[in-house]
Amino acid sequence: MEERCHNLIDYFNGTLSASDREAFEAHIATCDECKQALQEMEELMLPIAESLPERPVPTGMKSRILGEVLASTNETRQETPHVTKPQETELEAARANKQRKRSVPLGWLMSIAAVLVLSLGANAYLLAQEDDPEQTETLAMDEVNGMGNFESTASIQGSSMIFTKDDKEYMLVQLKDLPPLKKGELYQMWTIQGDQVKANGVIEKDGQAAAVFALKGSGKVDAVAITVEPEPDLAKPTGEVIASATL
Amino acid sequence: MHTQSDESLYHQMRGGDEVALETLYDKYERLLFSFAHRFTNNDRLSEEVIQEVWMKIWNGRVDFNTEKGKFSSWILTITRNAALDCLRREKRQPTIEIEERDGGFDEPVERTVMQRETAAEVREAVQELKPEQQELIELVYFTGLTQQQISDQLELPLGTVKTRIRSAIQALRKLLEGRER
Numbered sequence: 001m002e003e004r005c006h007n008l009i010d011y012f013n014g015t016l017s018a019s020d021r022e023a024f025e026a027h028i029a030t031c032d033e034c035k036q037a038l039q040e041m042e043e044l045m046l047p048i049a050e051s052l053p054e055r056p057v058p059t060g061m062k063s064r065i066l067g068e069v070l071a072s073t074n075e076t077r078q079e080t081p082h083v084t085k086p087q088e089t090e091l092e093a094a095r096a097n098k099q100r101k102r103s104v105p106l107g108w109l110m111s112i113a114a115v116l117v118l119s120l121g122a123n124a125y126l127l128a129q130e131d132d133p134e135q136t137e138t139l140a141m142d143e144v145n146g147m148g149n150f151e152s153t154a155s156i157q158g159s160s161m162i163f164t165k166d167d168k169e170y171m172l173v174q175l176k177d178l179p180p181l182k183k184g185e186l187y188q189m190w191t192i193q194g195d196q197v198k199a200n201g202v203i204e205k206d207g208q209a210a211a212v213f214a215l216k217g218s219g220k221v222d223a224v225a226i227t228v229e230p231e232p233d234l235a236k237p238t239g240e241v242i243a244s245a246t247l
Numbered sequence: 248m249h250t251q252s253d254e255s256l257y258h259q260m261r262g263g264d265e266v267a268l269e270t271l272y273d274k275y276e277r278l279l280f281s282f283a284h285r286f287t288n289n290d291r292l293s294e295e296v297i298q299e300v301w302m303k304i305w306n307g308r309v310d311f312n313t314e315k316g317k318f319s320s321w322i323l324t325i326t327r328n329a330a331l332d333c334l335r336r337e338k339r340q341p342t343i344e345i346e347e348r349d350g351g352f353d354e355p356v357e358r359t360v361m362q363r364e365t366a367a368e369v370r371e372a373v374q375e376l377k378p379e380q381q382e383l384i385e386l387v388y389f390t391g392l393t394q395q396q397i398s399d400q401l402e403l404p405l406g407t408v409k410t411r412i413r414s415a416i417q418a419l420r421k422l423l424e425g426r427e428r
Contacts, residue, residue, distance in 0.1 A: 013331060013393065045323040062276060069268070
């Protein structure tokens with residue numbers, strides 16, 4: 001008998017550590033005696049259970065348990081969503097918060113961009129996550145009106161998207177490799193509509209960033225540009241354009 | 248009458264069929280409740296255990312396949328694990344009273360899973376085992392004690408415990424087989 005054979009009872013009772021459990025599972029694949037002994041123990045479970053005196057089941061147990069189990073379906077599906085149709089409550093939250101700027105991890109956003117484009121036939125949905133993955137917000141898009149990648153003089157990468165939701169227009173910006181800012185500086189987003197240039201959103205961090213801004217003005221946005229500015233929302237850019245995306 | 252096998256109901260349920268879930272639930276409700284109760288000795292905890300079992304099954308956190316034997320043995324194993332986890336959480340040990348269990352066998356029961364009346368057969372088979380074998384079966388199946396704890400409790404060497412458990416299980420199997428037609 002091998003040393004591992006002594007772990008059979010503890011394996012059956014779930015008292016082994018994770019590493020011992022894995023080792024025993026590897027062992028049992030090659031030890032016919034343990035395999036058979038475990039099978040015998042499991043096969044006796046049904047007759048032993050059936051031999052027990054029957055207990056009266058508490059009133060309403062079935063509806064409580066099935067109610068909880070069926071309600072757990074949605075929770076489980078929400079645990080690992082990427083781009084998904086939001087639940088009604090999420091939609092309501094998204095509506096209530098829609099004017100708020102949302103910051104989302106950039107890598108994650110990048111990965112969903114292609115999915116969003118593919119979803120245009122139906123409604124496209126964006127799930128924005130804060131740093132805490134438990135805090136999931138949903139932003140529903142009715143229509144995507146334009147999308148483009150940034151070209152940069154400063155190795156900035158990213159993309160921008162204009163979309164509508166409830167007849168309002170929004171601009172999504174996702175960026176990475178933003179160069180470090182000096183104290184007091186900020187990244188200013190500008191929208192270019194024909195010959196009009198409007199300050200439309202500020203990002204006050206370097207590195208990676210992503211945000212959604214309510215679009216100012218109306219009409220088709222031709223391009224989004226980024227400059228470094230000393231103050232937010234100036235009438236005209238004072239710094240040089242370091243990145244721009246044609247939509 | 249349900250003529251569908253548990254295995255086929257299980258696969259339907261895993262595909263999201265709520266009716267199949269309910270059918271399986273109904274079929275096992277009383278058996279699982281009595282079984283869980285044997286560990287917890289408490290209605291509320293037994294219900295919690297059973298809810299945990301169906302949560303795991305419905306949401307695919309445990310997966311059954313026919314390589315794992317019969318569905319009934321599998322779901323009882325899941326229930327037993329959940330009950331032992333519950334006991335550990337509650338930091339309680341169930342009372343070990345062989346006499347009480349034997350006495351409990353006397354009441355007539357309506358069975359929901361097996362067609363044949365096995366309760367009386369198993370009761371008789373268990374009673375034919377030597378008292379120390381009955382105690383070992385009890386310790387292994389219903390207390391979740393480690394082999395070391397069983398060894399300490401029975402004041403037997405560790406290796407001897409395993410050998411005796413194995414022989415008690417084989418003896419019970421033989422007795423049960425002898426009762427099958």
